[in-house]
Amino acid sequence: MVFKIVFYFNGGGKQRIRPSRTQKASGTERTHSSLSLKFGCPAAPGVDGGARARTGRAPYRRRKIDVATAQSEAKNRPESGAWTLRSAYTLAFLTIIYGFNTADRNIFGLLMPLIQADMNMSDTMLGLMSGLVFALFYTFAGLPVAWLADRWSRRNIIAIGFTIWSIATICTGLVQNAIQMALSRFLLGAGEAAGIAPSNSMVSDLFDKTRRTLALSVLQTANALGILFSFPIIGWIAHHHGWRMAFIAAGAPGILLALIFFFTVKEPERGATDKEKPPETAPADFISTMKRLLSTRSYVLVVLSSMLVGVSLAGVQTWIPTFLARIHELNPQDIGAYIGFIRGPAGILGAISGGFLTTKLAQRDERWLVWTPALFMILLLMSDLGMLYAVSGVGWKVGMALETFFGSAQVGPMFALCLMTSDARTRAVATALLLLVVHLLGLTTGPLIVGVLNDMLAPSMGAAAIRYSITVAALFSLGASIVCLTINKSVKPEAAASR
Template identity: 45%
Template sequence: MNAEAESAGDDKPRVGDWNFPAIYSLGFLCLISVFNYLDRAILGLALPLIKEEMQVSDTALGLVSGLAFVLFYAILGVPIAWAADRWNRRNIIAIGFAFWSVMTVATGFIANIWQLAIARFLMGAGEAAGLAPSNSMISDTFRRERRPLALAIFGTANSIAFIALFPIAGWIATEYGWRTMFVAAGLPGLGLALLFFFTVREPERGAVEDKPSRFANVNFRETIGFLRGTRTYLLILLGVTFMGANVFAAGAWTPTFLNRVHDMTIAEVATSIGPVRGVLGAVGILAGGLMIDRLGARWTAWRIRIPALACILVGPAEALFLLGDPQWLWLLGFGLTSFLTLIHQGPIYAATMNVVGVRMRALAVAILIFCASLLGQAVGPLAVGILNDALQPEFGPLAIRYSLLIIAITPVLAGICFWAAAASYRRDMTRAEGD
């Protein structure tokens, strides 16, 4: 922030730095995101148990784990984000958190696959209020230079869920059943939603920017028109969609893959593989965020190229994990994918915040989520399920090994898109500032 802006803001608290309110807000948003990922991910842990109890096909499980959740999650995310660009984001997040927690608890009481699908529909509607408004709040709490690291820390939520809560969920499922696991996962969210509402402040929009944006007040049509004309954003949108197919298909089917191919029990997956993925994922996210946080202004394009390279490397790592026969070989592939897969998240979302106006941020992220979810989560898990059923007569339980090769292709395509986006990044940042 320049001297003139600092002098003009002497009469109000300093913003955009690592002070206690900023850290507390970021930490709480990260905690909410931990439950966001946990509540949707534990279905993948429960799929073998649900299949055994309800006697349904892998195609049906793919539909429930993908399309049933993502339909409301993706579609409602856009109007919720539009509201978050105009109204109190903290309130929207708190209401959504409470609602999806109720739906998680309700999942523990379903009696058939149709009720499970309905519960997933409604859970997706609640979780649509989480990610986009949270990214917008963080972007109004930390300055442009600090956003990649702040959003990288926020991006560790998925890893924290695997490290701290996934083993507990697996133990509960083993000892008390998968229904109890859903009830235990959902109940804490109700109290945390209230605590978030009463203890976190809504940040002032644009307060951490170097100068006011000429896009301070725009309607929906103007926002869409601006995004359509932003080359960096469009390429990021395509890349995030490809990564969505990787992340969601892997999340839904990896526990089943380990169970069928490597004879691991649900408890073993939850207490060993889950935390390993979480730890390595967190290290990768933070390493990428710290590296990019240290880049100077002349290295702007590398703020996108580094995550692009990470995504490209995910492809061969996934193939190694899926096709490796000696245990050390597939474990090496698993470790590499865990480290590399989410490196892109913080920097790419930070880049998105930098190429749009301050009143466009939540909607811009929601559209990313819409495409990544609707195509990635709907198509990814379902495609694997369909291929499992189609290849099962020839390969038996090992069919999933070849079906999951989808997740080795899509990250390479994502990396190519991110690399191309770097060419226009600096120009589009200047355009977002109104110069």
């Protein structure tokens, strides 16, 4: 090996390295600043000596791409909107939170006989407490919360709301009069308003159109899960330790779960599962968003149909515990056990089956997106009548199971229809507006109708009055089904336009 150092200086501050004979023949020369070290050994094959001299190291060689490996990596990469470990975990946690939302709201109906005996409230007053008082804050807080959810972290909103309504549930067990009871119900409604709309919006950004109906149906199993796990436990606590301790036990776990949710769940990207990404512009203001939704005929019909079936569901489900106490003479522990173990599994099966059946039928004909929930509403009414007028214990239990199945089956498809007529920047508001109407006119009207009719009919019919009062509320499912069928004329073109 030959080693020699060559110094060349010129006026431009650059050095010129003496070219070899081979470089002279090829016409390639190298120039460098300052000091140049030249090793009299041949460069490695394929390495440009000039590049080595300029950078002090061998030039970057392009890595050969294995086409088969690249295709395999692309195939194994999770598809946007598909089922992944993260999306499944988020959906599962949202379902748990929704279950607490349902349980904390509905245990008031389970404990109404004990509350009435302790606080001397009439049926009309109980109807107001269970419906109107709760729904006022729940519905009117829902829209601004949903508008905020379209602009801020939905995960944070859900965590804050979960904490608030858990504290409100605990406070319900500490009240001493009707005014304090009303205030605790107000606070419960304000907190729970932060739950459902942001959750539906998150699910829409976790799953694409083909998977969204099933995912939303999974989320709706929370209604049944909340009843399944909470009612038997709360009924036992109320029977042995009183209704106040039952409220405290129901609210306490939510505070811890809210913290876990905040630290373990990631906010999904908005519009990540949409075929056409939303434009990078500022979100529309609240008034513009409302005008856009209310000018969509199919969306308005979805809201109207949901409101009518909401009257039926709220009226029946709120007063069924009292119905079982008055007509079948059951105690709170037995009522909680029957409702939990009948409605829980039936609700889960109904929610999953409703979403799965609607998804499969819609693949053949998109009109099944409308026909399926309309059919479920008719079957819901028939099940209610069977439960109310059955003469045997087996009869009302079968009727309750079927009523819960069909009531849960229609919820997921109706939410899917709601989201089909809104885009990524309006979905939370669209869901909140739907819930506002459903709860303001459904949740308040159903229980109140039954309570007023109970007080009116009781002098002449006695305890049997509640059977006929609940029947009136159940008949609203028929109107809901008729309105739902009219959605079919406009949902397809408008949904396509909104997407």
